[in-house]
Amino acid sequence: MNNNSLLGSTVRLVPLSADHAEALLPSASDPEVWRWMPRRRPESVTQMHALLSQMIADPARRCFAVQRNDDDAVIGSTSLYDLDLAESRAEIGATWFDRSCWGGPYNAESKLLLFGYAFDELRLDRLALRTDNLNERSQHAMTRLGLVYEGTLRSHMRRQDGTRRDSLYYSLLSDEWPTVRDRLRARVAAKTS
Numbered sequence: 001m002n003n004n005s006l007l008g009s010t011v012r013l014v015p016l017s018a019d020h021a022e023a024l025l026p027s028a029s030d031p032e033v034w035r036w037m038p039r040r041r042p043e044s045v046t047q048m049h050a051l052l053s054q055m056i057a058d059p060a061r062r063c064f065a066v067q068r069n070d071d072d073a074v075i076g077s078t079s080l081y082d083l084d085l086a087e088s089r090a091e092i093g094a095t096w097f098d099r100s101c102w103g104g105p106y107n108a109e110s111k112l113l114l115f116g117y118a119f120d121e122l123r124l125d126r127l128a129l130r131t132d133n134l135n136e137r138s139q140h141a142m143t144r145l146g147l148v149y150e151g152t153l154r155s156h157m158r159r160q161d162g163t164r165r166d167s168l169y170y171s172l173l174s175d176e177w178p179t180v181r182d183r184l185r186a187r188v189a190a191k192t193s
Contacts, residue, residue, distance in 0.1 A: 006064070006113040010105045010192055013113050016056055016063035016077060021049040023074035024065065027098035034096065036135040038157050038165075055079065055094060062090075062117075066097065066110050075101045078110050080118060080127075088125040090118060105191035111145070112184040119177045126173055132159070133166035142170040146180045 006013040025048045027033050034041040042048040055063050060083045066076040076097035083090040092114060097107055118124045129147065131138040143149070147170040156167035172180055 006117055008069075008109040008113050009188065010069055011075070011109050011113070012067050012069060013064035013078065013110060013117075014067050016052060016065050016079070018049050018052045018056065020065045020074055020077075021045050021052055024048055024052070024077055027076060027096060030099055033099055036132045036138065037094075037096065038159070040160060060084070063094070064110075064114070066106060068101075068106070075106060076110070078114055080114065083122075085122065085124075088123065089128070090122075090124055090126075091128045091130065092118075093129065105188045107141075108184055108187040108191065112181065112188060115172065115177060115180065115184070119174050124174065126171060128169055128171045130167045130169050133168055139168060145172075146176065146183055147172050148176075 005015070022045050025042060025045055028042050028048060028051075031041065039051065042051050052063075055061055058081065060081060062080040062083060064078055065074050066078060067073065068075050076095070078095040079093060080090040081093055092111075095107075095110075101107075115127065118127055128150075129142055130153075131142070133152065150169040150171050153167045153169065155164040157165055159165045
């Protein structure tokens with residue numbers, strides 16, 4: 001696991017710890033924040049601790065808490081998972097933010113930092129992101145960033161309510177990263193000025 005924080009102008013990504021359970025529970029237990037997550041929504045610090053411990057224990061994950069720079073508040077989480085260094089690829093997921101942070105610079109900057117870590121430090125060739133076919137907000141965000149829609153895995157996984165979800169896959173390749181990096185920088189700058 002990377003033991004270093006990734007520092008941006010508004011947030012820093014710090015290695016996730018089970019000690020973040022109490023700080024992350026308010027956002028993770030919010031039904032609207034957790035709406036599109038495939039895992040059961042945690043409802044107690046104990047459940048949040050168990051979820052974080054499970055994520056951290058996975059050797060194919062690099063998990064981060066998102067911490068706001070101006071007040072050190074933990075406002076969300078994001079991860080690389082299914083990390084395969086031999087194949088030079090990973091997925092990004094387990095990303096959520098406190099609803100009060102939606103629309104601000106925090107998600108864009110966390111993507112800027114995480115993509116930079118993946119492409120510039122780990123030297124990956126490919127990142128993938130997937131979303132529920134009903135999560136139009138996420139789909140628009142990925143398209144706006146310049147990620148490429150690759151296709152749909154039909155009836156890919158079970159939603160929390162038991163219905164089956166189609167998963168839409170998007171990707172970003174290392175040679176596309178400079179253009180996306182510039183877009184993300186511009187978005188962060190526009191949201192912080």
